[in-house]
Structures are given as structure tokens and as C-alpha cells.
Amino acid sequence: MKVKICGIRDVASARGAVDAGADLVGFVFAPTRRQVPPELAAAIIRELPSSVGTVGVFVDEEPSRIRAIADACRLDYIQLCGDEPPELCGQLGRPVIKSLKVRGPDIIEEVARYAGVVAWFILEGFQPGAHGGTGASFDWQLARPVTERYTVMLAGGLTPENVVQAIQIARPWGVDVSSGVETNGQKDIRKIAAFVSAAKTCSLALDHGIAGGGRHEA
Secondary structure (H helix, E strand, O other): OEEEEOOOOOHHHHHHHHHHOOOEEEEEOOOOOOEOOHHHHHHHHHOOOOOOEEEEEEOOOOHHHHHHHHHHHOOOEEEEOOOOOHHHHHHOOOOEEEEEEEOOOOHHHHHHHHOOOOOEEEEEEOOOOOOOOOOOOOOHHHHHHHHOOOOEEEOOOOOOOOHHHHHHHHOOOEEEEOHHHEEOOEEOHHHHHHHHHHHHHHHHHHHOOOOOOOOOOO
8 A cells, every 4th residue: 555645845744754654755836835845845855765756746837847846856756636638648757647536437537548648546536626635535436446447546535534444445556645644734743654554554454355456557
């Protein structure tokens, strides 16, 4: 079970995520309250071990700026959270993660549009007018047909308290969290540790009991 802690804005939070066992950390370069300047993200990334994947989050950004920030920060992955077309994914010089909003069963058709051109998918809840990091949950049953065929991270409304149930229902390859591990808008190291522990422990239990769905066509 891969765990991504997104919305990192300081070294302490990044180190807390690493110490907790997170596999990836995300930096938001889109104009939201969690936006981080590229120079600060680069400084934080320099403090992290190479074993932790770094992800830059963008929303309908110019490809040239995405590439420039990815190079400056030495990002491992680029996450696209807007209306970016599939053909853009192969033009950015890094593996791409596509974030999609789940409105109903037709999400599997949307995922299929990007299959073969992205590293994996992130599924989260839909909120009108919002892109990425909505914190909105959705019916996790809708994700199951997708996780059975593709490499998927579950996101949106996840917390240390509900991540086990989400994993049991959706059987994703990974989980992604931001607001669910915050207190008063700031990353909470204890919540990060609790989230990672719950997700990893649940995954191990499933591996030794009922196996999760197949995937890896992305």
C-alpha cells in the first residue's frame, strides 16, 4: 500500500511524513492555500532521502512552467489535477499522475482515456468548480471496478479514522491525503503517523487474507 502525504509546505512536515513511513510527498504549485513557492519546495526536497518520491501538483498550467518547476525542484512525478488532455502527459519529461473526480460509474471511461500515458491515477470526490485537494469524499464502491483494472490511489475526505474502511471497500494501490492529516490548517505529525500506520496495517491484513483487486494496466 503506497501512501502519499500531499500539501507539504515545511521541512518538519516532510520529515514527519518520511519518519511515519510515507512513500511519497506532494507539493502544490497551483494557486490554493497550500501553494508552495518552487524555491521552498526545492529546499525541502533537498532535505529528504532519495527513497521518498516527490510529486508536484499542477492545475491547467502551461507545460513550459511545469517542466521548469519539475527541473528546478528535481521532482520525481507530475500530478495533473485540471482538464489537461491525455496528449499532454507525454510532453512533460516526468512520469505523470492524473487526478480525476468521481461523479458516477462513468469514471472508468474517463480513466481509460489516459490509460497507457500516465504512471497511475488518483480518484477523489467531485465538487463543482474545484480542482484537486477538494477534501470531498465519494462512494468508494465506484472505485472498485477501476482499481481492479488500473493502478489507482484513493483520495478525498480520507482521515486516520476512515482510511481502513476506504481501503477495504475500494482496494486501491495507494491512498493520498492532505486535509485529513491537518489540525487548524497545518500538517499534524501525529495524524500523519496514525494515517500511515492505519493504511499500511490494513494493507498487510488484506494481503494475508482476502487479496485486493488486480491492476497495473495504467
